Amino acid sequence: MAGEFIRVTGVVQGVGFRPNVWRLAHECGLRGRVWNDAEGVLIHAWGRRQALDVFVQRLRDEPPPLANIEDIIRTLLDAPADLPEDFRIVESREGKPHTGVAADAATCPECLAEVLDPANRRYRYPFTNCTHCGPRLSIVRAIPYDRANTSMAAFSMCAQCQAEYDNPADRRFHAQPNACPECGPQIWLEDNYGHRLPEGDVIEATADLIHAGNIVAIKGIGGIHLACDAANAEAVDTLRRRKHRYHKALALMARDIDMIKCFAEVNDAEAALLNDRAAPVVVLDARGERLAPAVAPGQNSLGFMLPYTPLHHLLMQAMNRPIVLTSGNRSDEPQSIDNQDAQQRLKQIADYYLLHDRDIVNRLDDSVLRVIDARPRFLRRARGYAPRSIRLPDGFATSTNILAMGGELKNTFCLLQDGRAILSQHIGDLEDAATYRDYQHNLQLYRQLFGFTPALIVIDRHPDYLSTQWGRTMAAEEGVQLIEVQHHHAHIAACMVEQGLPLDTDKVLGVALDGLGFGEDGSLWGGEFLLADYRGFQRLAHFQPVPMPGGAQAIREPWRNTFAYLLNSPVWERVAEGYPELDIVRFLKTKPLGVLQTMVSKDLNSPPASSAGRLFDAVAAALGICRECADFEGQAAIELEALAAVHFETQADFAYGFEGQDDSLSWTPLWSALLKDLADEVAPGIIAARFHHGLASAVAETAGRLCAQHELQTVVLSGGVFQNRLLLARTSFLLRDQGLSVLSPVATPANDGGLSLGQAVVALASC
Ligand SMILES: [Zn+2]
Numbered sequence: 001m002a003g004e005f006i007r008v009t010g011v012v013q014g015v016g017f018r019p020n021v022w023r024l025a026h027e028c029g030l031r032g033r034v035w036n037d038a039e040g041v042l043i044h045a046w047g048r049r050q051a052l053d054v055f056v057q058r059l060r061d062e063p064p065p066l067a068n069i070e071d072i073i074r075t076l077l078d079a080p081a082d083l084p085e086d087f088r089i090v091e092s093r094e095g096k097p098h099t100g101v102a103a104d105a106a107t108c109p110e111c112l113a114e115v116l117d118p119a120n121r122r123y124r125y126p127f128t129n130c131t132h133c134g135p136r137l138s139i140v141r142a143i144p145y146d147r148a149n150t151s152m153a154a155f156s157m158c159a160q161c162q163a164e165y166d167n168p169a170d171r172r173f174h175a176q177p178n179a180c181p182e183c184g185p186q187i188w189l190e191d192n193y194g195h196r197l198p199e200g201d202v203i204e205a206t207a208d209l210i211h212a213g214n215i216v217a218i219k220g221i222g223g224i225h226l227a228c229d230a231a232n233a234e235a236v237d238t239l240r241r242r243k244h245r246y247h248k249a250l251a252l253m254a255r256d257i258d259m260i261k262c263f264a265e266v267n268d269a270e271a272a273l274l275n276d277r278a279a280p281v282v283v284l285d286a287r288g289e290r291l292a293p294a295v296a297p298g299q300n301s302l303g304f305m306l307p308y309t310p311l312h313h314l315l316m317q318a319m320n321r322p323i324v325l326t327s328g329n330r331s332d333e334p335q336s337i338d339n340q341d342a343q344q345r346l347k348q349i350a351d352y353y354l355l356h357d358r359d360i361v362n363r364l365d366d367s368v369l370r371v372i373d374a375r376p377r378f379l380r381r382a383r384g385y386a387p388r389s390i391r392l393p394d395g396f397a398t399s400t401n402i403l404a405m406g407g408e409l410k411n412t413f414c415l416l417q418d419g420r421a422i423l424s425q426h427i428g429d430l431e432d433a434a435t436y437r438d439y440q441h442n443l444q445l446y447r448q449l450f451g452f453t454p455a456l457i458v459i460d461r462h463p464d465y466l467s468t469q470w471g472r473t474m475a476a477e478e479g480v481q482l483i484e485v486q487h488h489h490a491h492i493a494a495c496m497v498e499q500g501l502p503l504d505t506d507k508v509l510g511v512a513l514d515g516l517g518f519g520e521d522g523s524l525w526g527g528e529f530l531l532a533d534y535r536g537f538q539r540l541a542h543f544q545p546v547p548m549p550g551g552a553q554a555i556r557e558p559w560r561n562t563f564a565y566l567l568n569s570p571v572w573e574r575v576a577e578g579y580p581e582l583d584i585v586r587f588l589k590t591k592p593l594g595v596l597q598t599m600v601s602k603d604l605n606s607p608p609a610s611s612a613g614r615l616f617d618a619v620a621a622a623l624g625i626c627r628e629c630a631d632f633e634g635q636a637a638i639e640l641e642a643l644a645a646v647h648f649e650t651q652a653d654f655a656y657g658f659e660g661q662d663d664s665l666s667w668t669p670l671w672s673a674l675l676k677d678l679a680d681e682v683a684p685g686i687i688a689a690r691f692h693h694g695l696a697s698a699v700a701e702t703a704g705r706l707c708a709q710h711e712l713q714t715v716v717l718s719g720g721v722f723q724n725r726l727l728l729a730r731t732s733f734l735l736r737d738q739g740l741s742v743l744s745p746v747a748t749p750a751n752d753g754g755l756s757l758g759q760a761v762v763a764l765a766s767c
């Protein structure tokens with residue numbers, strides 16, 4: 001008889017891993033024991049040599065759904081004097097925990113079948129879950145991850161639930177949120193005055209209220225949503241008005257894929273993503289029947305998700321069309337997670353509330369993905385994905401714990417520990433005070449969950465970012481070293497590391513296109529060509545800087561960027577004379593142009609920016625998109641992309657030009673051609689398509705030239721502007737066509753949501 005000591009690492013706790021080991025050991029006829037410790041799961045197993053091999057192979061091949069095995073390490077053991085009689089799960093040993101907690105997961109098929117089975121004791125019970133599904137990060141307060149440290153502590157299990165919990169052969173063995181109608185959380189429906197609606201099926205009643213045009217706040221896994229009938233134009237308009245959110249697309253939930261297909265195109269990759277246990281919102285091309293126009297104004301896409309809790313499943317079965325399911329908040333605030341807070345903050349928005357008595361401890365927004373250039377890409381990484389770790393490539397194994405604070409907008413933070421990066425869920429825009437508090441709460445939580453103390457703190461170079469300021473304060477208070485990392489270097493490094501480039505990689509050409517980031521020279525960057533590795537970078541080329549008259553005001557009022565571009569290229573006076581009839585020219589003439597011109601010429605509150613985002617704003621405003629004001633950063637670019645999509649295929653030969661002068665890309669030729677097209681009354685969609693082609697060609701041509709000059713093989717594309725589907729796909733195509741290898745982010749968002757990962761690895765590389 002042979003004995004082995006088997007160590008399993010990865011996400012292997014709180015996911016039904018030990019019962020799975022127990023089952024496989026029994027099936028392979030092994031004796032021994034299994035337990036959790038600080039590093040993961042440990043197994044002592046005795047049996048025939050061949051049986052042990054089969055056992056380990058099956059461990060690898062048949063993990064429980066939520067597990068994520070990183071390593072299985074086998075060591076031979078001498079058989080002890082008292083060989084165990086059987087195979088057992090034994091109590092966990094003490095130790096500093098490192099394994100954290102799993103991500104929240106959509107209801108599994110077994111649990112759903114129980115919820116829909118009238119003979120089952122969990123029939124129509126909205127909180128049904130098991131070790132394969134249900135809430136995780138959203139309910140955890142501390143580690144170790146057991147019931148007492150979650151918001152399920154308030155509910156004591158009934159005898160039947162306890163028996164399931166204690167039985168290694170049961171799907172609910174050690175399922176911490178295990179519950180049933182007898183002992184678990186309850187839901188209720190109340191009106192806007194806090195009066196509970198009479199008994200009865202509250203989920204059916206909620207569906208009726210939504211059908212009748214009401215807005216209902218619904219408490220979910222990671223937050224409280226606002227729901228309304230997505231086909232009811234008046235309801236959707238009312239929701240937008242009350243939420244003060246006028247343009248950002250609203251997420252939708254549909255009963256099943258067939259229902260989604262009535263409104264949008266769903267290919268195989270998108271269907272797989274919708275069905276993923278993370279159940280993200282997937283952005284799809286709109287097609288077929290129409291929903292209310294205000295669901296996604298100015299866009300030809302729709303963001304759909306499928307039900308991910310039993311409550312959602314039951315609700316959607318009672319609905320015959322999709323619902324809007326958007327975060328429960330007013331415009332820029334964080335989503336509400338608490339019953340009382342929701343009753344106050346959503347009072348002016350929701351007509352009714354479908355609430356429950358299980359606390360949401362940690363806010364987790366819905367994740368958003370889109371399939372671009374044949375691969376799913378994150379627009380927002382949160383529920384269902386956080387806090388899954390990203391394994392770092394060769395060279396990054398280190399004992400230095402690094403905390404990276406992230407950026408300002410779409411903030412996430414990142415912990416680097418034991419060769420793994422743990423990226424937080426999307427936190428949001430830190431300018432909002434409540435979001436900033438949430439950021440601090442989550443930082444403390446993650447430190448606790450992962451037993452993490454930073455040896456090094458990393459911040460962006462922007463002195464005004466709140467993340468930068470708090471990072472500085474923390475470093476001073478804790479006596480920890482502080483490192484600043486340049487914004488666009490962090491964007492490129494994040495993509496490099498998630499794509500597996502080792503620490504000692506050859507240099508790459510990083511192309512970072514985004515809104516604004518603080519440059520090495522103190523000016524604002526955002527259209528950058530960097531010769532980079534993890535340790536450093538050299539700015540080889542960039543978009544020609546253009547002033548932003550009014551500073552931050554130029555972000556909110558895109559026409560200011562149009563004027564700034566037209567001041568020099570070709571020259572505003574000539575444009576005004578040459579095209580007096582153009583809509584954009586007439587519009588600009590109503591503005592105090594003299595004042596702006598003076599501001600720019602005297603360099604007053606007109607910071608120059610080499611930003612791709614501002615170029616998008618300028619072109620969009622010239623076409624009449626978001627001309628007066630943009631509701632949120634990136635709105636003009638999103639609408640411009642939507643406009644271009646229809647004509648994109650036919651316009652490749654009509655790409656607008658650019659001028660490469662040494663290290664600077666000037667857009668003068670683009671503006672000359674664009675103005676002429678406007679004067680010739682070329683359709684705005686065609687102009688938008690030519691602009692996208694022009695930008696892709698300019699980037700690919702410049703990148704190709706720089707790669708040849710510096711003997712580079714790999715181009716890395718990142719930054720928020722590369723969330724643009726047309727631009728990313730076309731630029732990648734043109735670069736591959738030149739024989740270059742192209743990397744772009746997949747495991748993290750290309751926008752500032754991925755920044756903290758890049759900051760962390762750059763800091764580690766420079767240690
Ligand atoms: Zn389940």
Ligand SMILES: [Zn+2]
Nearest residue numbers: 158161180183
């Ligand atoms: Zn029970």
